[in-house]
Amino acid sequence: MRQEVSEEEAKCLTRWDWEEQLPSPQELVPLSQALIAPDLALAFGIPSSSATSASFSSAVLLRHDASDLYASGGGGEDDPEPPRTLKRPRLVWTPQLHKRFVDAVAHLGIANAVPKTIMQIMGVEGLTRENVASHLQKYRLYLKRVKMQGLAAASPSASPHPFLARAAPADPFLPYMPAAMLQQQHHHHHHKNPDPTQQHYYHQNQLFLNRPAQGQPVARPAAAMGSGMVFVPAQTTKPAQSAPLVNDSEWNRKGEDDDAANGGARKRELTLFPTG
DNA sequence: CTAATAATAT
């Protein structure tokens, strides 16, 4: 429920913007309480009613799997320790979570975007470094794919013109597309000929002649990151073992719809990494 | 059954 802002300002505000549209902690707590088994919630240290405060800024949406609930023991057991043999449900990268990921990567810069840092910046409780690493892997593959087909369009087959060949190795920066990849399929490829001589994307500091899109966040200069933390939502340290499991039912759809509303194109099924 | 995607192994 934010009012629109101008594009220039949006660039500065966008990094905070998703914080707004993300489900608030207050909303997460009661929902998780309702859906999580009581003993499990207790084991995870999820507060019943009081002292909720800002222990966790958000939660990971996880696919529900009832098989792990009572993996270690009995129904009435009240051991406060979560069973370590508890297998974690498969993480579902909802559009919102993905956006958070993408924003973190963009803010860090593609060079400094490593799983651990990304995870810390995302500040999602329960999210593991491996989760991010796996997602980052696919994200890079996706970017590479996009870049390759972009370059292929520029240089058909065997005519590496000196201009192009010279500009190619520079390999500036990958255009980061937040909403583009959330669309089901790109019906029309916008950038058909990314002429390197004309393709000026964001570089290290602030050099850009060609802005990616309207109101889209751009990669932040590494200087800002070096001087201080960009932001840390709630916790700087993660609680080691257990994660707040939250079963999704409406969140997924709500997330899709919410994010889809941003780009204006909403689809039933959206893929985070369209393969084409 | 296949493709997509997340988890795990190297």
Add this chain to the structure above:
DNA sequence: CATATTATTA
């Protein structure tokens, strides 16, 4: 941490 492989899901 990056890449390759395997497992699980849609």
